Amino acid sequence: MSTLRVPFFRPDVGGLERDEIVAALESGWLTTGPRVRRFEQSFASAVGGSHAVAVNSGTAALHLAVEALGLKAGDAVLVPSMTFAATAEVVRYLGAIPILVDCDPETLLLDLADAEKKLVDLRAGRLPAAIPRTARVVGVIPVHVGGLLLDPSLTRAWARRRGLWVVEDAAHAFPSAWRLAPNAPWQFCGAGTSDVACFSFYANKTITTGEGGMAVTEDSALAARMRTMSLHGLSQDAWERYSGKGSWDYQIVAPGFKYNLTDIAAAIGLHQLERAEEMRLAREAVARRYHGAFSSIDEIDLPPDPPNRIHSWHLYPIRLRLDRLSIDRNAFVEELKSAGVGCSVHWRPLHRHPYYEQTFGWRPADLPVSTEVWTRLVSLPIFPGMREDEVRHVIETMEELCIRHSKPSTMSLRASR
Numbered sequence: 527m528s529t530l531r532v533p534f535f536r537p538d539v540g541g542l543e544r545d546e547i548v549a550a551l552e553s554g555w556l557t558t559g560p561r562v563r564r565f566e567q568s569f570a571s572a573v574g575g576s577h578a579v580a581v582n583s584g585t586a587a588l589h590l591a592v593e594a595l596g597l598k599a600g601d602a603v604l605v606p607s608m609t610f611a612a613t614a615e616v617v618r619y620l621g622a623i624p625i626l627v628d629c630d631p632e633t634l635l636l637d638l639a640d641a642e643k644k645l646v647d648l649r650a651g652r653l654p655a656a657i658p659r660t661a662r663v664v665g666v667i668p669v670h671v672g673g674l675l676l677d678p679s680l681t682r683a684w685a686r687r688r689g690l691w692v693v694e695d696a697a698h699a700f701p702s703a704w705r706l707a708p709n710a711p712w713q714f715c716g717a718g719t720s721d722v723a724c725f726s727f728y729a730n731k732t733i734t735t736g737e738g739g740m741a742v743t744e745d746s747a748l749a750a751r752m753r754t755m756s757l758h759g760l761s762q763d764a765w766e767r768y769s770g771k772g773s774w775d776y777q778i779v780a781p782g783f784k785y786n787l788t789d790i791a792a793a794i795g796l797h798q799l800e801r802a803e804e805m806r807l808a809r810e811a812v813a814r815r816y817h818g819a820f821s822s823i824d825e826i827d828l829p830p831d832p833p834n835r836i837h838s839w840h841l842y843p844i845r846l847r848l849d850r851l852s853i854d855r856n857a858f859v860e861e862l863k864s865a866g867v868g869c870s871v872h873w874r875p876l877h878r879h880p881y882y883e884q885t886f887g888w889r890p891a892d893l894p895v896s897t898e899v900w901t902r903l904v905s906l907p908i909f910p911g912m913r914e915d916e917v918r919h920v921i922e923t924m925e926e927l928c929i930r931h932s933k934p935s936t937m938s939l940r941a942s943r
């Protein structure tokens with residue numbers, strides 16, 4: 527048995543990032559300054575967006591976006607249950623109510639038909655009793671799970687008809703794009719695909735600054751509000767005050783937050799950004815290898831790779847066919863780990879967490895698809911710099927586990943093929 531251990535993720539940072547960090551340290555300006563401004567401009571032009579505001583996490587970007595859009599206590603926002611904590615918690619920061627929406631069983635993306643149903647159920651008093659049927663629904667936060675874009679034109683049109691804003695949780699979606707048809711131009715997430723697109727540069731994301739995020743919008747007023755609120759609600763930041771362009775004075779115009787990104791972090795981001803497509807192609811190559819090898823394994827369903835998408839391949843989430851396996855997902859994950867394959871699960875849906883169960887009374891039957899599919903989810907390692915022996919080890923381990931734990935009826939099908 528191989529002794530190779532494949533991590534779930536290994537960051538790809540190198541000499542360019544290191545040299546730029548040293549240059550930032552030696553410049554004498556460590557906090558938000560010229561490198562952050564350059565990072566914002568380069569990121570905006572990489573996605574084709576107008577205004578980019580750099581912050582110290584993807585969560586901060588989401589919080590600033592919903593605040594700038596005027597989210598208030600008692601309002602409600604449609605949020606997928608199949609997501610990370612941050613997507614819904616920012617709604618709670620402002621005292622608003624996340625209305626959880628189910629996902630598509632294959633893409634794991636927010637199901638607009640269920641979003642529609644949740645709006646009807648709200649007015650009919652069929653949602654959990656803790657959600658007042660009179661709550662004003664103001665927006666929707668789709669999540670591009672793993673970097674696969676939920677069709678932005680459909681989502682925007684659907685939201686616009688109902689008077690809702692759209693904030694994209696694009697934590698996984700750089701660089702990700704879509705197009706209407708094979709000969710239509712690509713549109714990247716952030717190029718006016720919503721009111722605000724919020725990216726994450728957390729350590730294991732597609733590009734990293736250690737911790738960091740970016741809010742991108744076409745709306746200059748939203749950008750200005752997010753920028754002000756990202757630094758205590760001050761009328762101008764320290765770089766503006768001390769770089770010779772501005773006055774020493776500032777005014778507090780709102781009780782803002784401390785969400786600004788440092789120049790040290792931006793130093794990493796600038797070079798990650800330059801290599802973003804090269805790193806995406808490396809992940810895509812791993813995804814293609816997995817697709818090729820796994821398409822003949824009957825015990826798993828593969829992540830969809832639809833045409834008219836550039837997929838960031840932040841994640842490679844497979845769905846186990848539990849009807850064809852003699853072990854459950856948790857046992858499968860344990861076996862992967864003991865065979866040296868790092869893996870994860872994205873995610874236990876929000877309605878299966880105590881806070882959302884107990885605060886709002888969400889029941890498994892309210893979100894049947896997420897309730898079922900999450901018990902089958904496993905995310906396999908996918909990162910740039912993954913070596914050939916590592917990819918092969920993941921593939922061979924998956925093949926071996928699926929054969930070893932295949933139900934007898936499936937085995938006979940396999941033998942007769």
Ligand SMILES: Cc1ncc(COP(=O)(O)O)c(C=O)c1O
Binds near residue numbers: 726
């Ligand atoms: C879908 C999703 N949204 C938001 C976030 C939050 O990003 P950050 O960790 O940069 O705050 C994450 C991070 O893992 C995420 O996966």
